[in-house]
Amino acid sequence: MPNTHRHPPDYEALRPQAVALRRAGLSRRQIRDRLHIHNNDILNRLLDGAPAPDWTRRPNAKDDLRERARALRKEGRTYDEIQIALGCSKSSISLWVRDLPKPPPRTPEEASAIARRGWEATLKRREEERQRTKQAATREIGELTDRELFLIGVGLYWSEGSKSKPYRLSERAVFINSDPDMIRVYLAWLRLLGVDDERLRFYVHIHESAGTGAAERFWAGITGAEPPAFGKTTLKRHNPKTVRKNVGENYHGCLMIHVSQSAELYRRIEGWWYGIVLGAERSA
Numbered sequence: 001m002p003n004t005h006r007h008p009p010d011y012e013a014l015r016p017q018a019v020a021l022r023r024a025g026l027s028r029r030q031i032r033d034r035l036h037i038h039n040n041d042i043l044n045r046l047l048d049g050a051p052a053p054d055w056t057r058r059p060n061a062k063d064d065l066r067e068r069a070r071a072l073r074k075e076g077r078t079y080d081e082i083q084i085a086l087g088c089s090k091s092s093i094s095l096w097v098r099d100l101p102k103p104p105p106r107t108p109e110e111a112s113a114i115a116r117r118g119w120e121a122t123l124k125r126r127e128e129e130r131q132r133t134k135q136a137a138t139r140e141i142g143e144l145t146d147r148e149l150f151l152i153g154v155g156l157y158w159s160e161g162s163k164s165k166p167y168r169l170s171e172r173a174v175f176i177n178s179d180p181d182m183i184r185v186y187l188a189w190l191r192l193l194g195v196d197d198e199r200l201r202f203y204v205h206i207h208e209s210a211g212t213g214a215a216e217r218f219w220a221g222i223t224g225a226e227p228p229a230f231g232k233t234t235l236k237r238h239n240p241k242t243v244r245k246n247v248g249e250n251y252h253g254c255l256m257i258h259v260s261q262s263a264e265l266y267r268r269i270e271g272w273w274y275g276i277v278l279g280a281e282r283s284a
Contacts (some may be wrong), residue, residue: 001207013047018046019213028052051210066096072251073097080118087125146192151276152187156182157272164266173262175268176205178254186257187223201231206253208235218252 014035021031028043037043039076065088072082079090082097106114142151160182162174175186190200202225206215220227259265 015046019050022047022050069093070094073100076103078103082115083118084121087121149192154272157269169262173259173265176254176256183222183255197265200231202259203231203256204233204253211236214251219255
């Protein structure tokens with residue numbers, strides 16, 4: 001019959017061995033296996049005060065934040081106050097300091113004010129992270145080759161430009177968009193294709209409640225086109241049942257760009273697009 005009675009480990013005898021092994025660079029798992037200690041609480045006691053070797057530590061950009069969060073918690077700060085001070089999320093703070101004593105309760109007014117400031121700090125941090133991500137992605141693009149711009153322009157036109165339909169044959173290059181950057185890229189693409197500015201005609205499409213003059217000046221600045229290149233502005237009638245969100249000083253409507261005598265250009269665009277589709281299928 002197997003012996004089910006286990007003798008408790010000799011803590012006083014094992015402690016020096018555990019510390020020596022730790023200082024020699026062994027991990028917790030290695031020390032556990034070497035000393036046959038399978039109780040984490042006992043292992044923690046044996047290794048108390050013995051720092052882990054550097055190689056067992058995973059690099060973590062938040063290590064400094066964690067230590068600062070714990071220091072603030074020990075000063076009696078709430079999660080919201082730590083969030084304001086460090087700009088990190090409450091979920092992270094909770095993981096870092098959950099073993100520390102809770103601070104004395106705040107009044108509802110104090111708690112509300114602290115929570116509001118904490119949320120503002122979180123929003124600021126998130127916006128900074130967004131901007132860093134966007135800036136890093138922008139740097140990844142670098143200079144565009146003519147071929148890269150060519151392919152981008154084909155995809156841009158086929159997603160946003162006018163297309164001929166079996167029930168409505170209309171082979172002409174017409175592009176409309178409200179994004180100034182899309183307009184800039186499209187015009188750069190037309191120049192790459194050798195389309196002269198004299199062949200371009202611009203039309204502003206905007207809601208009737210907006211300032212048409214300001215919109216026309218805005219799009220003239222984006223395109224660099226002179227007033228004679230602009231046709232009559234199209235006004236969109238207001239539907240009183242619709243709650244519009246595209247309002248304010250940043251609303252400039254859409255700009256439509258016609259390329260005159262563009263039937264041949266349109267056919268080439270259509271062919272280029274299907275060439276891209278076939279190339280993508282072959283690469284898959």
